[in-house]
Amino acid sequence: QKEVEQDPGPLSVPEGAIVSLNCTYSNSAFQYFMWYRQYSRKGPELLMYTYSSGNKEDGRFTAQVDKSSKYISLFIRDSQPSDSATYLCAVSGGYNKLIFGAGTRLAVHP
Amino acid sequence: DGGITQSPKYLFRKEGQNVTLSCEQNLNHDAMYWYRQDPGQGLRLIYYSQIVNDFQKGDIAEGYSVSREKKESFPLTVTSAQKNPTAFYLCASKREGFGETQYFGPGTRLLVL
Numbered sequence: 001q002k003e004v005e006q007d008p009g010p011l012s013v014p015e016g017a018i019v020s021l022n023c024t025y026s027n028s029a030f031q032y033f034m035w036y037r038q039y040s041r042k043g044p045e046l047l048m049y050t051y052s053s054g055n056k057e058d059g060r061f062t063a064q065v066d067k068s069s070k071y072i073s074l075f076i077r078d079s080q081p082s083d084s085a086t087y088l089c090a091v092s093g094g095y096n097k098l099i100f101g102a103g104t105r106l107a108v109h110p
Numbered sequence: 111d112g113g114i115t116q117s118p119k120y121l122f123r124k125e126g127q128n129v130t131l132s133c134e135q136n137l138n139h140d141a142m143y144w145y146r147q148d149p150g151q152g153l154r155l156i157y158y159s160q161i162v163n164d165f166q167k168g169d170i171a172e173g174y175s176v177s178r179e180k181k182e183s184f185p186l187t188v189t190s191a192q193k194n195p196t197a198f199y200l201c202a203s204k205r206e207g208f209g210e211t212q213y214f215g216p217g218t219r220l221l222v223l
Contacts, residue, residue, distance in 0.1 A: 008150060032210040043116075043200055043214035044153075051209065088152060092210040096141060096160060100152035 001026055006089055006101025015110050019076040023089035023101045026070065030099075032092040033065050035074045037085045038103065044088055048074065079108045113137065114215035116201050121220045123188065123195060131186045131218045133201030139213075140206040142184035146170060147198040147217075156199075159184055160206070188220060196222050 006023045013019055021035075031052055036044035048063035050056050050072075056063045064073040072091070076083055086103040114135045123129045133142065141160045145153040155168030159178040173192025178184050188195045198219050202212040 004152070006152075034211060036214075041198075041217070041219070043114075043216045046211055046213065049209065049211050094210065096158060096204070096210075097155065098153075098210060098212055102150065102152045 003027060003099050004089060004091055004101045007104055008102050010105040010107055012107045012109065013079055015079060015081060015108055017079050017108070019079050019083070019106060019108075021074040021076075021087050021089075021104050021106070023072050023091075024070055025072070025091050025099075027091075027093065028067070028070065029093040030091040031094065033063070033072050034090040034092075034098070035061075035063055035072075036088040036090060038088060039085045047087075079106075081108050081110055084108050114201060114203055114213060116199075116215040116218050118218060119216070121218055122223050123220060124223050126190045128187055128189050129220070131188070131199055131201075131220070133184045133186065133215060134182055135184075135201075135203045135215075136182060137203055137205070137213065138181075139203035140181070141204040142178070143202040143204070143212060144168075144174070144176065144184070144186045145200045145202065147200060153200060156186065195220055 004025045033050045035048040038044040053067045060077045062075040088103045089101040090098045117132045143158040144156040157176045159165035175187045201215040204212045
């Protein structure tokens with residue numbers, strides 16, 4: 001079993017839709033949760049960072065962590081074509097190591 | 111502007127050749143990392159370094175080597191022992207004591223001729 005599972009998609013939605021991206025993880029010791037956005041042939045850029053449980057909102061993006069279910073989510077409201085990218089979840093228990101999901105490809109069409 | 115630079119953007123390797131990928135950061139970050147990304151897969155850790163003159167193997171270190179002689183620089187050598195080197199290589203850095211967030215460079219695509 002992989003430590004982090006993420007549906008690779010692709011996920012195709014119309015412009016303006018609400019997008020839900022999800023990951024599950026296996027180790028209850030993970031405390032740090034991140035979402036990165038990666039455009040084609042570019043390096044990942046940090047979107048959201050959450051420590052422990054709860055929600056965090058930044059503009060159109062909301063990150064949610066449910067530690068009881070070992071489930072993390074990223075919601076994108078009013079999606080735009082510029083949101084078309086691969087979204088990577090990452091988790092960490094500290095100790096200088098991030099564990100990444102495989103990434104979900106998202107396409108937002110006009 | 112602070113950031114992480116990687117060079118070259120594209121690199122071609124011939125059979126039996128060692129090649130070195132450059133990674134430089136001016137963020138004054140302590141820790142630096144090298145990842146490999148294959149199509150449809152997440153990032154896999156090759157090596158990381160928390161301080162100068164010290165580094166640790168990651169999950170897929172075989173066929174790779176690194177050095178950390180300066181805080182700003184963390185070059186990765188892909189040796190001839192790495193039999194499947196074609197991939198997208200990403201360098202990242204992190205400031206110690208400020209959580210686990212890593213910041214990434216633009217990447218180097220390595221292709222085998």
